Amino acid sequence: MQKLKSISNALAGRAAMVAGCALAADGVLQVLHSQKNAGSRVVGVAGNLNLVFVAVALVALAPVFVALARYGRSSAAEKAGLAAAGGACLLAIGCLTSIINQHDLAVFPAIAGAANVAWLGGTVALAVSLKRAGRVPSAVAVGLPITWIFTIPLATIGGCVVAGGYFLAVGYLLLNQAIERHAMQPVPVH
Numbered sequence: 001m002q003k004l005k006s007i008s009n010a011l012a013g014r015a016a017m018v019a020g021c022a023l024a025a026d027g028v029l030q031v032l033h034s035q036k037n038a039g040s041r042v043v044g045v046a047g048n049l050n051l052v053f054v055a056v057a058l059v060a061l062a063p064v065f066v067a068l069a070r071y072g073r074s075s076a077a078e079k080a081g082l083a084a085a086g087g088a089c090l091l092a093i094g095c096l097t098s099i100i101n102q103h104d105l106a107v108f109p110a111i112a113g114a115a116n117v118a119w120l121g122g123t124v125a126l127a128v129s130l131k132r133a134g135r136v137p138s139a140v141a142v143g144l145p146i147t148w149i150f151t152i153p154l155a156t157i158g159g160c161v162v163a164g165g166y167f168l169a170v171g172y173l174l175l176n177q178a179i180e181r182h183a184m185q186p187v188p189v190h
Contacts (some may be wrong), residue, residue: 004049007067009175009179010175011173012064013173015060015062015064015143015171016165016168017168018056018168019061021062021165022164023149023160024054024161024164024165025164026050026054026057027047027050027159027161027164028159030160031157031158033046034156035047040098041103051098054095058088059089061088062089063085065122066082067080067149068179069081069126071180072126073129077129079125081122081126082122083119083121085122085123086118086122087115088112094108094115111190123144123148127144130144133182140170143166147149
């Protein structure tokens, strides 16, 4: 657990940038070569690239969720960040098995279901904690679980472009030590 707490904002920022780029690339790919009708099969180069981009993004998101949890209100934020990170990594493993087998394994729906519940549930709990703590911009807190909607249900219509943009912005804030809001100082009146 101590190792997880030592994830720097610089590392998390770079990871968020990688995730943002991978998600944006996947969104563009989905618009150009939709996998909507592929079912559980991995179809062609586009299908393989789709899963590679998503797997890279999901693994890169893990340190971002853990780093953002530091700005939450309680230890529940840490648990939520770890749940989201674990769900994302589990889903990335599912993507990799689909690439290897060129189709989803029979257990994929169960694994994907549990992974998505952990990812979405973790980001919702983390967003609530971040919003209550007020240490990060509201858009960062509120946008966190919304990215799941763009990444999973809206993926086949290019939703990952929006999620990618969000994580690029979060990465920028983390890299530039600008993620934390500071109380406004009163302006002295003379």
